[in-house]
Amino acid sequence: MNTNTNKNLAIFASGTGSNALKIIEHLKGKSVNIYVFSNKKNAPVIEKARAQNVTATYFNRAEFQDSQQLLAHLKGLKIDLVVLAGFLWKIPDHIISAFPQQMINLHPSLLPKYGGKGMYGAKVHQAVLEAGEQKSGITIHYVNEYYDDGEILLQAETDITMGETPESLAQKIHHLEHHHLPVLVEKLLFQA
Ligand code: GRF
Numbered sequence: 001m002n003t004n005t006n007k008n009l010a011i012f013a014s015g016t017g018s019n020a021l022k023i024i025e026h027l028k029g030k031s032v033n034i035y036v037f038s039n040k041k042n043a044p045v046i047e048k049a050r051a052q053n054v055t056a057t058y059f060n061r062a063e064f065q066d067s068q069q070l071l072a073h074l075k076g077l078k079i080d081l082v083v084l085a086g087f088l089w090k091i092p093d094h095i096i097s098a099f100p101q102q103m104i105n106l107h108p109s110l111l112p113k114y115g116g117k118g119m120y121g122a123k124v125h126q127a128v129l130e131a132g133e134q135k136s137g138i139t140i141h142y143v144n145e146y147y148d149d150g151e152i153l154l155q156a157e158t159d160i161t162m163g164e165t166p167e168s169l170a171q172k173i174h175h176l177e178h179h180h181l182p183v184l185v186e187k188l189l190f191q192a
Contacts, residue, residue, distance in 0.1 A: 007032045007189045010079045012087040014038060017045025019085035019106060019177050024052045026182030032189060035077060039064060039089055064089060071095050081188055084143065085181065088120060093145050103143040104188070106181055108173045110155055111139040115148030125166035125173070135159050136169060138176045140184055153188075156180050 009032050013020045017036075024034055036049035036056040049056035063069060071094060074082070082103040084091070096103060107115055109124050114136075119127070128136045137157035142150035156179075158172045 005031050007080045008078050009034045009185070009189060010037060010074060010077070010082045011035070011049075011085055012037045012039075012082065012091075013043065013045040013085045014040055014088040015043055015045065015086055017043065017048045017086070018174060019181055020045050021048045021052070022178045023083065023085065023182045023185050024049065024054055027186060030186065030190075033077075035079070037070075039087070045086075061089070065092050068094070071098055074098070081185065082143075083181075083185055090147065091143060096143055096145055099143075101142055104140055104153065104184075105143050105148070105150070106177060107139045107141070107148050108136075108170070108177070109139065110135070110137045110157065111141065111148050111152065115139075117147050119148070122166045122170065125169040129160070129164060129166060129169065133160055136173065138173055138180065140181060154180055154184055 011020045011023060011034065013036065020036055027034065034054045036045060036054055038046050038056065038058050041058045046056040046058065059070060080102065082099055084105040086106065109115060109128060114124050114127050135157050137155055139152055140154040141152045144150040156176045158176060160169065
């Protein structure tokens with residue numbers, strides 16, 4: 001962590017970016033510089049961030065995986081915390097190891113269930129419902145070199161009700177995410 005009072009937060013997101021927006025809104029007025037990164041040029045998250053005067057950058061796969069450029073950029077920004085908020089690419093090991101206990105991921109199930117490679121978005125909710133689970137939820141965890149595997153920081157549950165669909169479950173999950181993630185991000189940034 002840098003020792004200045006001003007913190008630097010990177011949010012990686014691939015799509016809609018509702019969680020990124022909630023974090024940005026929650027941190028308004030706090031001593032945090034926020035930088036949004038996306039792997040999709042036209043991801044709505046980029047527009048959303050810029051509308052909040054947050055710098056939003058796009059990178060392609062080569063820039064992401066093959067070079068030290070992104071890492072150098074993050075280090076140059078003195079990033080204290082990286083939040084993967086709906087980010088679909090696996091983070092290269094050299095970036096993970098550069099941010100020990102400084103990178104967290106949001107996953108829309110109660111890990112270790114329904115995690116791992118290929119388990120994202122509607123596929124997760126579909127699998128949960130097909131298995132006849134009575135509850136689902138969210139997990140926020142530190143990122144290590146395996147998919148959805150690092151130390152768990154927070155879990156929150158929701159009941160699965162009669163006639164639940166992947167769409168209705170996704171809504172409940174988003175509600176939990178929007179409630180918990182911004183608060184945890186603030187705590188991690190300003191603790192210690
Ligand atoms: C969230 O449900 C998150 O758990 C998952 O992707 C979704 C992203 O939603 N990994 P949004 O882009 O923040 O709206």
